[in-house]
Amino acid sequence: MPDTKQSTVAITGAGSGLGRDMALKLAASGYRVFGTALSADEITDLDKATDGAATLSLVDITDEDAVTAWVEQVSVELGQDGLDVLISNAGILTPGPLEVLPIAAVKREFDVNLFGGLSVINAFLPALRASRGRIVLIGAMTGRFPIPFNGPSSASKAALEAIADLYRAELKPFGIDVVMAQAGNMRTGGPAKSSVALRQVADSMTEEQRALYGEAFATFTDALNSSQASGLSSEASADRVIELVEQVPAPIRGAVGEDAEQILRLVREKSDAELDAMRLQLIGLGDA
Template identity: 75%
Template sequence: MSNVMERKRPSVAITGAGGGLGREVALKLSAKGYRVFGTALTRDEIDALDQASGGAVTLSIVDITDERAVADWVAEVTGELDDAGLDVLIGNAGILTPGPLEVIPLDAVKREFDVNVFGGLAVINAFLPALRRSRGRIVQIGAMTGRFPLPFNGPSSASKATLEALADVYRAELKPFGIDFVMAQAGNMRTGGPAKTAAALQRVADTMTDEQRALYGDAFGAFTAALNNMQGDGLGADESAERVVELVERVPAPIRAAVGEDAEEILRLVRELSDAELDALRLKLVGLGDQ
């Protein structure tokens, strides 16, 4: 009887569930009765979430850029689900590589795409058979910068824009199988990201050469201050997770949905303003005014 009840519970797999937004979403969905599986980066993350969830969340250490590791994790999760299939996949894992495009090492840009795009693709494709069985849903955590790229945020903006395109393609290709694809366009959030972002910004500033600092130091400093302020004023962890849970359960599934009032406003302006006006807005948002 217990095995039958387990199969009837909705199931969700979450990448990047060891911390930040993914952790909060995992806790909320487990509290709602979902069987929650996820990826983490460290044993400490696993132990902390196991304690916080009362053992209701099952995490595995997985590097999503390693296709073999992804395949092993997906096989483990689908084995637990038997023939029931996976109801929801939340693509949340991601990294941020800020800095002037002229300064960022090409390997760092490639790494951003490996995690944010190619790792996500590997996870989605590996879970598709299980999602087909349940006619499930994919919720991809993107960003408003996928539609409104910001200076000094090039790799992240570009990778999020790529996810926007892939979401459209997947949605069309998966429609015959009854699989929904929802793009969550996140704004600034206080879910553990601001501290990581601040550290990443400082690393870039510290590693600039004197020549690079002369070219970009002042502008990048203004961007750093503006981004830290925006993230500090962003949507709280609880509210951010609630919004994602709502996207998991909304019927019918939305195609795209902003997460946060700032994202809603920016995406509205993207639809309404000219390219020249959007360029001016980009500079204003990162503290560069009319430069």
């Protein structure tokens, strides 16, 4: 008899933006979808949008007890077949000069972008081993090309790149694939949030900080807002990540968006000095 087992996927940050679009598309293609959300409205919305094929839970991935409870609940429903795919998608962006940003804000970014993801991955490993499944981490091109005034995000995504390589080696004996999706600018709801965050940082600067960084940060703000507004659509971004979810054999890395492809190519081809010059151009301190 043919194998009728339904494919399963768990997605963090599935209530909005890229996570929601991936959940919708995977549910439409036959996956049983589980995920985390940040509000009851997000849970209700996706349940209706997928006719019950996607089940979200209210989970803060930085709360280990909440993660454990969610994964245990999902694992019971999965049974002995395990989990086919885990997409570690949840993330935040904390822009600003490193000297200006509170250390607590930097730590929060690492808690969400790195440590929260680690907590979810480790909790799901028994279910992933059972299915010899796949982990897809949503990184960023800034993990390979950190940019000024985007330090916490760049640093946390760089750490995620290393974590992906380590997991890939450590989990190979269990048949688990680990894929890094290196995202460029995406119109996934992030641009509006980024614009607000950028404005808040500028408004919170002291006169001394504004004298030091104000002009360069304003140049960076204009460049980031412009880049994100022209980035890959949320639906197209979801399609590309799903390609990485289903590609056989599993890729090690894959760019999401033409800008990511271009930046990652330059990182491979350019010298450190040339890359530094590119960074300075982003904040108006280099030659155009």
